[in-house]
Amino acid sequence: MSCTYHLHTEGENFEVQIEEKDASTYVVHLGKSSHQFELLLDKKPIYTFLLDQFKIIDLEAQVKDDKCQLVLGHIPYTLKIIDPLKAHDGDAYGDEGSGIIEAPMAGKVIELKLNVGDSVTKGAVVLIVEAMKMQNEINCPLDGTVKNIHVKVGDSVEAGQKLIEIEK
Amino acid sequence: MASSIKKVLIANRGEIAIRILRTCRELGITTVALFSDADRSALHVRRADEAYYLGKSPATESYLNIEKIIAIAKKARVDAIHPGYGFLSENAQFAQTVIDAGMIFVGPSPKTISQMGSKIEARKIAIQAGVPVIPGMEKAIQDLSEAKKIAQQMGYPILLKAAMGGGGKGMRTVHREEELASAFELASGEALKSFKDGSVFIEKLIEGPHHIEVQILGDQHGNVIHLFERECSIQRRHQKIIEESPSPFITEATRKKVCDIALKLAKHVGYQNAGTIEMLVDKNQNCYFLEVNTRLQVEHPITECVTHLDLVKLQLEIAMGKPLPLKQADITQTGAAIECRIYAEDPFNNFRPSPGLVIDQQYPHGPEVRLDNGIYQGFTVPMEYDPILAKLITWGNTRQEAITRMKRALAEYKIIGIKTNLYFHRRALEIADFVKGHYDTHFVDQHLAEILKIDPQEKEIALMLAALTQHLHNKSLKPTTSGTEAASVSAWKLLGRKAGLRSS
Numbered sequence A: 001m002s003c004t005y006h007l008h009t010e011g012e013n014f015e016v017q018i019e020e021k022d023a024s025t026y027v028v029h030l031g032k033s034s035h036q037f038e039l040l041l042d043k044k045p046i047y048t049f050l051l052d053q054f055k056i057i058d059l060e061a062q063v064k065d066d067k068c069q070l071v072l073g074h075i076p077y078t079l080k081i082i083d084p085l086k087a088h089d090g091d092a093y094g095d096e097g098s099g100i101i102e103a104p105m106a107g108k109v110i111e112l113k114l115n116v117g118d119s120v121t122k123g124a125v126v127l128i129v130e131a132m133k134m135q136n137e138i139n140c141p142l143d144g145t146v147k148n149i150h151v152k153v154g155d156s157v158e159a160g161q162k163l164i165e166i167e168k
Numbered sequence B: 001m002a003s004s005i006k007k008v009l010i011a012n013r014g015e016i017a018i019r020i021l022r023t024c025r026e027l028g029i030t031t032v033a034l035f036s037d038a039d040r041s042a043l044h045v046r047r048a049d050e051a052y053y054l055g056k057s058p059a060t061e062s063y064l065n066i067e068k069i070i071a072i073a074k075k076a077r078v079d080a081i082h083p084g085y086g087f088l089s090e091n092a093q094f095a096q097t098v099i100d101a102g103m104i105f106v107g108p109s110p111k112t113i114s115q116m117g118s119k120i121e122a123r124k125i126a127i128q129a130g131v132p133v134i135p136g137m138e139k140a141i142q143d144l145s146e147a148k149k150i151a152q153q154m155g156y157p158i159l160l161k162a163a164m165g166g167g168g169k170g171m172r173t174v175h176r177e178e179e180l181a182s183a184f185e186l187a188s189g190e191a192l193k194s195f196k197d198g199s200v201f202i203e204k205l206i207e208g209p210h211h212i213e214v215q216i217l218g219d220q221h222g223n224v225i226h227l228f229e230r231e232c233s234i235q236r237r238h239q240k241i242i243e244e245s246p247s248p249f250i251t252e253a254t255r256k257k258v259c260d261i262a263l264k265l266a267k268h269v270g271y272q273n274a275g276t277i278e279m280l281v282d283k284n285q286n287c288y289f290l291e292v293n294t295r296l297q298v299e300h301p302i303t304e305c306v307t308h309l310d311l312v313k314l315q316l317e318i319a320m321g322k323p324l325p326l327k328q329a330d331i332t333q334t335g336a337a338i339e340c341r342i343y344a345e346d347p348f349n350n351f352r353p354s355p356g357l358v359i360d361q362q363y364p365h366g367p368e369v370r371l372d373n374g375i376y377q378g379f380t381v382p383m384e385y386d387p388i389l390a391k392l393i394t395w396g397n398t399r400q401e402a403i404t405r406m407k408r409a410l411a412e413y414k415i416i417g418i419k420t421n422l423y424f425h426r427r428a429l430e431i432a433d434f435v436k437g438h439y440d441t442h443f444v445d446q447h448l449a450e451i452l453k454i455d456p457q458e459k460e461i462a463l464m465l466a467a468l469t470q471h472l473h474n475k476s477l478k479p480t481t482s483g484t485e486a487a488s489v490s491a492w493k494l495l496g497r498k499a500g501l502r503s504s
Helices: B014-026 B043-047 B066-075 B092-100 B110-117 B119-128 B144-154 B177-195 B252-268 B300-307 B311-319 B399-412 B422-428 B432-436 B443-451 B456-477 B481-503
Strands: A002-009 A012-022 A025-030 A033-043 A046-051 A055-064 A067-072 A075-082 A100-102 A107-112 A125-131 A134-139 A144-149 A162-167 B007-010 B030-036 B050-055 B080-082 B158-166 B169-174 B200-204 B210-218 B224-236 B239-245 B273-281 B287-293 B336-343 B360-362 B369-373 B388-396 B414-416
Touching: A002 B456, A012 B456, A025 B456, A033 B456, A046 B456, A055 B456, A067 B456, A075 B456, A125 A162, B007 B014, B007 B066, B014 B030, B014 B043, B014 B311, B014 B369, B014 B388, B030 B043, B030 B066, B050 B066, B066 B092, B080 B311, B092 B110, B110 B119, B110 B287, B119 B252, B119 B287, B144 B158, B144 B177, B144 B200, B158 B177, B169 B177, B177 B200, B210 B252, B210 B287, B210 B311, B224 B252, B224 B300, B224 B443, B239 B300, B239 B422, B252 B273, B252 B287, B273 B311, B300 B311, B300 B336, B300 B369, B300 B388, B336 B399, B336 B422, B388 B399, B399 B422, B422 B443, B432 B443
Parallel strands: B007 B030, B007 B080, B030 B050
Antiparallel strands: A002 A012, A002 A075, A012 A025, A025 A033, A033 A046, A046 A055, A055 A067, A067 A075, A100 A162, A107 A125, A125 A134, A144 A162, B158 B169, B158 B200, B210 B224, B210 B273, B224 B239, B239 B336, B273 B287, B336 B388, B360 B414, B369 B388
8 A cells, every 4th residue: 555756856866655554644665764754733834744753843845736845954845746647758857847947936037038939058047037136047947949938028927937938 | 402202214124124113112112114015014014103105116116215205204203214224224315314304313424324335435534543444556556567566565465356347357366476477467358358447456365354343332422332343254245144242253352453443433433323343354363444334234133132232222312312321331242142144045046035925934932032033924025125034143151052042043943935044054053163163254155065965864854755745735636545546556557568568
């Protein structure tokens, strides 16, 4: 009685197995390690677990589509949970991600460095978003051509908003 | 000449507006807050006695709009305006406008603000006052022989700087005379290419620089006192992150020297109200004047903790024309205090700002823990302003006690929904050089990788929890657990089959 999840973060892949012991207790396996987690409090997005029957863990976690963002011990993690049905494409495991550039934070677009049809290289600065008096350069995740630009200079954007689509 | 202040307008926002408001409450002064669109429900607005709408979210249309602020101040019939830090706090024109409108500006005179606001002017005044400044030239070097002469007088190492420079371009460090010729050529060439102006200045290089600043207070009767120093060397891109008082680095003799320098300069300009004299102290304890901040500093609470004084109260009393209630001899620096600035930023992604909704917050408490906080659960931290959310300050009988207490308080502190630098602080406080007090302004650059290191076991738990959260999420979507399992198992079987088909 177990489920397997494939995680992807910062170029690394992990396979995590979850066994349900009872309605709120889980044994989780990763590589050679196993830990037991008992869910004490579920106040989505805040969870409290009892780790291995002795340690309290406070967790903040948000799941959206295949993305999981969590904060544990003041450290933020962003992970991709790979859907086994799509995994065979190869892309899902890749570093490059999709060609969709999203706003990493709420802010204002102050500079657009390209037009539809332009070819871009991975790592190139594609636009600048100003937030909290700082100018943040947003980089292109892959080599390709600009397929669509959804914003213009002066637009306010929300975190996670689709900004630019790049076609491989 | 003493005039009373019964109502104050606070021309600021966030934690500092609340800090000022608190003292006003204690003094029985009515408070007036201002708010922009983004700050309609901000904590400083909810805490004030009165609050007035100022304008649209961008600072230029709200907290920097002198005309509107003055109009509101008149309408609210306030006696004084406190500018806090940032925004209009060091704007001489604003101070003058407040005075011309018949109100009290809680800060130094417009003349002092404008004199100290110009780096060149402030340097000139410091030289007049007999205060040491960083040796350097006021005009560009003509040729190599002139550069050689000056560098020799100054003593190596020196710094060559493009006149129009910025961002490190056209900048060269020279340790020996043999290196000067090529460095001069390179700096000048780079300057010409980058700024279309090849002029180069020469300045003494400060080795192992410490940012040390001294808090001063002057009243309207010619009395000036200092409240000792603050060590602010833990910074990143000139933005302070952790400050402490006393400095763990300077000797007793240097402490006396920096405090004397501060007093000398403050007296020379007839400084009134609260101010800070910023200095650089090199690894050999040489002190150089940097600049004067003519306002209340972000990091003023650590001075309050070690002196047991309320700086905002003293600011208001001075503004009312009262003489300083204490003499230099009455002021002592007791124990040690540390401040951690809590920023909405992601240290793991090049300190990218992180505005947004605060889903939940758990505050640190306990003995000798002070939190100057500007946000609350349910508040959306605006993208338009500084990323400072709060300041956590701890005091201890010793520096070690203050650090231990800070680590304890940081562990209690949780801000959920937006990214913060809480982890950065926890780790920075564990770095051996910080614990020993052996650090200068290069600390963050030198130790960043170590600070951001994640314990592999902690990461393992995080990965497990990510999968578990996804699992719980899936379960909540599908009420029958067996269904989820069946689906996911078959999905992998399906994948296996597909892979099998492809490879065959």
